[in-house]
Amino acid sequence: MDPLFDVVFIAHAESATQTNHQERCVLKKSLGARTMLYPTPVSVVGTYDKNGKPNVATAAWVGICCSKPPCITVSFRKATYTHGNIVERKAFTINVPPEKYVKETDYIGIASGRGVDKFSTAKLTPVKSDLVDAPYVKEFPLVLECKLRHILELGLHTQFIGEIVDVKADEAILENGLPDMKKINPILYAPEVRSYYSVGSYLGKAHSLGKEM
Numbered sequence: 001m002d003p004l005f006d007v008v009f010i011a012h013a014e015s016a017t018q019t020n021h022q023e024r025c026v027l028k029k030s031l032g033a034r035t036m037l038y039p040t041p042v043s044v045v046g047t048y049d050k051n052g053k054p055n056v057a058t059a060a061w062v063g064i065c066c067s068k069p070p071c072i073t074v075s076f077r078k079a080t081y082t083h084g085n086i087v088e089r090k091a092f093t094i095n096v097p098p099e100k101y102v103k104e105t106d107y108i109g110i111a112s113g114r115g116v117d118k119f120s121t122a123k124l125t126p127v128k129s130d131l132v133d134a135p136y137v138k139e140f141p142l143v144l145e146c147k148l149r150h151i152l153e154l155g156l157h158t159q160f161i162g163e164i165v166d167v168k169a170d171e172a173i174l175e176n177g178l179p180d181m182k183k184i185n186p187i188l189y190a191p192e193v194r195s196y197y198s199v200g201s202y203l204g205k206a207h208s209l210g211k212e213m
């Protein structure tokens with residue numbers, strides 16, 4: 001047998017009267033310890049450098065990590081300009097780029113603000129946040145303004161946890177006062193294969209569909 005294959009056992013609890021048994025049912029191929037959560041959202045992180053120059057960098061290692069206080073985590077390599085900017089300014093914005101900006105978003109994830117003004121090259125407009133010491137992207141419809149709360153050294157990446165002090169949204173993406181997934185049209189990322197995708201169809205109401213079980 002190929003050693004890459006693991007045998008997976010699934011426990012079935014058929015009924016109270018039947019004894020539980022384990023069924024040898026699926027073979028899954030081991031891909032190793034890798035960063036393969038599918039999908040991850042694509043965000044653009046806005047920061048100021050020590051001289052006040054606005055910068056943006058693309059990040060896929062992003063996610064909400066606490067509901068109260070509302071917090072978000074983003075991880076950057078020490079080599080990025082953004083890493084130093086966040087440490088310096090203790091603030092950042094998370095900007096959600098819509099699908100039509102996929103080329104600009106990719107560029108922002110290739111070039112470094114150390115050498116170029118990415119806002120200018122990508123023809124995007126920096127707006128100074130009135131709440132945190134970071135700029136946001138005017139053209140992107142959803143923005144989270146964050147104050148740095150924690151720094152965790154993990155290895156290649158440093159994890160920054162920011163408290164979300166406000167969310168700014170364009171009126172055009174709102175449905176009954178809340179952001180609408182289809183109207184935002186965010187970009188999804190497939191790590192390792194390094195590909196972008198768009199959002200698929202609506203599946204149903206969360207915290208509700210499960211009640212039909």
Ligand SMILES: Cc1cc2nc3c(=O)[nH]c(=O)nc-3n(C[C@H](O)[C@H](O)[C@H](O)COP(=O)(O)O)c2cc1C
Nearest residue numbers: 057058059060061076077080081082109111112113
């Ligand atoms: C889709 C995509 C996702 C990325 N995600 C991250 C990430 O989560 N963390 C990171 O350190 N770099 C990530 N990068 C690479 C940075 O965006 C890249 O190193 C960029 O040049 C950093 O810019 P800066 O030096 O101006 O900060 C990503 C790039 C792309 C294209």
